[in-house]
Amino acid sequence: MTVEYDGSGFCGWQAQPGQRTVQTTIEGAIGSLTGESVSVLGSGRTDSGVHALGQVCAFDTSSGIPPDRFSHALNAKLPEDVRAVRSWQAADGFNPRFDAKGKTYGYLVLVSPVRPAILRGRFWHVTAAPDVGAMAEACPIIEGEHDFAAFCASGGGAKGTVRNVRRLSVEAHGPDPMPYMGRGSAVIGFTVSADGFLYNMVRIIVGTLMDVGYGRIGLREVGEAVATGSRGCAGITAPAAGLCLLEVNY
Amino acid sequence: MTVEYDGSGFCGWQAQPGQRTVQTTIEGAIGSLTGESVSVLGSGRTDSGVHALGQVCAFDTSSGIPPDRFSHALNAKLPEDVRAVRSWQAADGFNPRFDAKGKTYGYLVLVSPVRPAILRGRFWHVTAAPDVGAMAEACPIIEGEHDFAAFCASGGGAKGTVRNVRRLSVEAHGPDPMPYMGRGSAVIGFTVSADGFLYNMVRIIVGTLMDVGYGRIGLREVGEAVATGSRGCAGITAPAAGLCLLEVNY
Numbered sequence: 001m002t003v004e005y006d007g008s009g010f011c012g013w014q015a016q017p018g019q020r021t022v023q024t025t026i027e028g029a030i031g032s033l034t035g036e037s038v039s040v041l042g043s044g045r046t047d048s049g050v051h052a053l054g055q056v057c058a059f060d061t062s063s064g065i066p067p068d069r070f071s072h073a074l075n076a077k078l079p080e081d082v083r084a085v086r087s088w089q090a091a092d093g094f095n096p097r098f099d100a101k102g103k104t105y106g107y108l109v110l111v112s113p114v115r116p117a118i119l120r121g122r123f124w125h126v127t128a129a130p131d132v133g134a135m136a137e138a139c140p141i142i143e144g145e146h147d148f149a150a151f152c153a154s155g156g157g158a159k160g161t162v163r164n165v166r167r168l169s170v171e172a173h174g175p176d177p178m179p180y181m182g183r184g185s186a187v188i189g190f191t192v193s194a195d196g197f198l199y200n201m202v203r204i205i206v207g208t209l210m211d212v213g214y215g216r217i218g219l220r221e222v223g224e225a226v227a228t229g230s231r232g233c234a235g236i237t238a239p240a241a242g243l244c245l246l247e248v249n250y
Numbered sequence: 251m252t253v254e255y256d257g258s259g260f261c262g263w264q265a266q267p268g269q270r271t272v273q274t275t276i277e278g279a280i281g282s283l284t285g286e287s288v289s290v291l292g293s294g295r296t297d298s299g300v301h302a303l304g305q306v307c308a309f310d311t312s313s314g315i316p317p318d319r320f321s322h323a324l325n326a327k328l329p330e331d332v333r334a335v336r337s338w339q340a341a342d343g344f345n346p347r348f349d350a351k352g353k354t355y356g357y358l359v360l361v362s363p364v365r366p367a368i369l370r371g372r373f374w375h376v377t378a379a380p381d382v383g384a385m386a387e388a389c390p391i392i393e394g395e396h397d398f399a400a401f402c403a404s405g406g407g408a409k410g411t412v413r414n415v416r417r418l419s420v421e422a423h424g425p426d427p428m429p430y431m432g433r434g435s436a437v438i439g440f441t442v443s444a445d446g447f448l449y450n451m452v453r454i455i456v457g458t459l460m461d462v463g464y465g466r467i468g469l470r471e472v473g474e475a476v477a478t479g480s481r482g483c484a485g486i487t488a489p490a491a492g493l494c495l496l497e498v499n500y
Contacts, residue, residue, distance in 0.1 A: 004367045004432060051368050053432055075364070083367040085432060108429055114325070117254045117333040118301050118494075122368065122430060178428040179358055179439065180372060180494065182254060182303055182335060189429065244368075244430065 001058070001071055001087040007051040007240070008121040009081050014045045022046075022082060026057065029077035034063040043096040043103070043248040044197075049121070049240035054085075054247040058096045096248070102166065104193040104247040105202045107238065109210070111174075112185040119180050123187070124206075124242040130213025132172045132188060138212045139168045141222045142205060149229030151205055152198035153237065161229065163201070167193040170209060191246075200237055208235030251308070251321055251337040257301040257490070258371040259331050264295045272296075272332060276307065279327035284313040293346040293353070293498040294447075299371070299490035304335075304354075304497040308346045346498070352416065354497040355452045357440040357488065359460070360431070361424075368430040373437070374456075374492040380463025382422045382438060388462045389418045391472045392455060399479030401455055402448035403487065411479065413451070417443040420459060441496075450487055458485030 003026065011019035015027075026040050038059045046052055065073050071084035078084065109130075110116060110123035142151075142165055149161040174186030181187075190209065192202050208225065211217040217235050225233035253276065261269035265277075276290050288309045296302055315323050321334035328334065359380075360366060360373035392401075392415060399411040424436030431437075440459065442452050458475065461467040467485050475483035 004364070006368045006370070051430065053368070053430065071364075080365070080370050081367050083364050085364050106429065114254070114321075114333050114335050115330070117331050118256045118303070118372065120256070120330050179356065179437070180301065180303065187429070 001056070001074075002085040003055045003057060004053050004083045004085050005051065005055065006081040006121075007046060007049045010048065012046055012048045012050070013042050013052075013055070022052075022055075023057075025079065025082055026074075026084075027059075029074055029082075030059065030061065032077045033074055034061055034065070036061055036063065041096050043100050043245075046243075046245055047200075047240050050243045050245070051122070052245040055245050056096045056100075056248040056250075058090050058094055099250055100196070100248050102193060102195045102249040103197060103245065104167075104191065104249075105197070106244045106246050107190040107192070107202060107206045108242045108244070109188040109190075109206075110181070110185060111188065112182055114182065116181065116185075121241050124210075124239045126210075128214070129186065130188070130210055131215070132170060132213065134215075134219075135170045135188075135209040135213045138209055138219055138222045139170060141219060141226060142208075143168045146226050147229045148198055148201055148226075150225040150231050150234040151201050151208070152231070153200035153204070161198055163198065164195045165192065165205075166195070167191065168205065202243060203238040203240070204234055204236075206238040206242070210238065211235035251306070251324075252335040253305045253307060254303050254333045254335050255301065255305065256331040256371075257296060257299045260298065262296055262298045262300070263292050263302075263305070272302075272305075273307075275329065275332055276324075276334075277309075279324055279332075280309065280311065282327045283324055284311055284315070286311055286313065291346050293350050293495075296493075296495055297450075297490050300493045300495070301372070302495040305495050306346045306350075306498040306500075308340050308344055349500055350446070350498050352443060352445045352499040353447060353495065354417075354441065354443040354499075355447070356494045356496045357442070357452060357456045358492045358494070359438040359440075359456075359488075360435060361438065362432055362435040364432065366431065366435075371491050374460075374489045376460075378464070379436065380438070380460055381465070382420060382463065384465075384469075385420045385438075385459045385463045388459055388469055388472045389420060391469060391476060392458075393418045396476050397479045398448055398451060398476075400475040400481050400484040401451050401458070402481070403450035403454070411448055413448065414445045415442065415455075416445070417441065418455065452493060453488040453490070454484055454486075456488040456492070460488065461485035 043056045067089040071087035145164040317339040321337035395414040
């Protein structure tokens with residue numbers, strides 16, 4: 001099943017005792033729809049506040065609801081900050097985490113004098129415009145297969161830190177790039193595709209690029225972060241609110 | 251002061267006993283900032299669920315905060331679904347309601363197979379695409395100075411029902427017109443400027459145009475609604491969630 005969610009109201013994807021999480025919310029809705037107690041496997045965790053348009057998850061059900069109608073039926077039981085977009089019968093033994101060949105994340109920065117009200121929680125809000133050209137120059141340094149230890153927070157528990165960043169791009173939109181934005185706002189959008197991601201990897205890549213955009217980190221230091229794997233050479237961790245899991249490839 | 255707010259969490263602009271409203275929220279924040287008990291006058295009410303990027307309001311204060319810094323100071327006291335965008339010293343006797351020369355509203359319809367999660371509460375969500383060309387043909391029939399009694403819900407208490415709609419336009423954006431939208435989404439945006447608005451006027455104009463777009467109302471009936479002032483000739487009332495007060499002109 002593909003699911004969309006607004007991460008603002010969730011303590012992330014993964015079930016945690018006493019917390020509202022996306023996983024347990026979907027499990028509860030399936031229970032309410034079919035009467036079954038199911039475990040829902042996601043393609044991976046997303047942190048508290050992180051959004052998804054294309055999270056993929058899987059579960060076993062004996063319900064008589066046709067697989068391609070399941071998402072529609074489930075939406076009647078889900079709260080409005082989670083939507084089941086599409087459902088289908090998976091292949092036997094399908095594992096949404098281990099079978100994933102790659103993922104794409106989007107990250108959005110909003111440049112505007114005042115923090116947004118209508119679109120709050122959906123951007124990293126900054127007041128000063130970074131140099132998008134400098135950030136674009138840094139992207140090819142990060143792209144490719146590297147040891148991304150410098151772009152990884154502790155606590156992920158992943159095996160190995162080598163990943164292949166197939167695409168990293170930054171693009172400026174604006175002024176007034178979308179509705180519900182105040183006059184003179186600009187949006188900077190990042191897109192990152194990789195075969196897999198370490199813990200906080202997208203947020204550290206974006207934070208590093210923004211540090212480059214503000215002249216706090218030079219291109220040579222970005223190269224050193226990639227070459228040495230030293231977390232100290234990379235930049236800050238961008239806030240969760242701007243991050244969205246766009247797609248999981250199988 | 252110009253204010254932006256997300257209408258989702260408010261029972262509209264106007265103070266009402268026991269309800270969370272934008273007016274009382276701003277009055278409370280000013281009280282917390284300056285210690286004064288003030289009345290905040292708005293340019294007009296917005297209904298429950300209606301958003302604003304450019305609501306204008308005014309109040310008296312003896313605070314020593316410079317007028318152009320007041321908005322910034324107030325944001326520290328406001329909840330995150332209301333933002334003070336700009337503040338300035340008004341002319342003596344300024345009345346944001348009676349001095350308004352016109353207003354502009356935007357209205358957004360989202361066409362997508364599944365109701366949005368991340369952008370919920372910010373669109374009228376429909377699954378079938380209406381005919382935007384037919385709606386555009388109906389706009390000039392509604393534009394101009396007319397008796398808008400057919401486009402008015404009871405309960406507004408306005409004097410007279412003649413208004414001058416200076417501009418009414420409809421535009422299709424998409425596919426994939428803005429971030430945080432699922433693949434294949436389209437947005438239809440309406441813009442309405444007038445010297446003043448009757449109760450629910452924008453929502454009935456948009457509902458009528460959408461009825462035209464779905465072939466439920468013909469152009470001749472739109473002309474009759476304008477000519478006769480009969481509410482029965484106009485279309486449905488569009489939901490509050492897609493409506494946003496963009497600008498008030500003085």
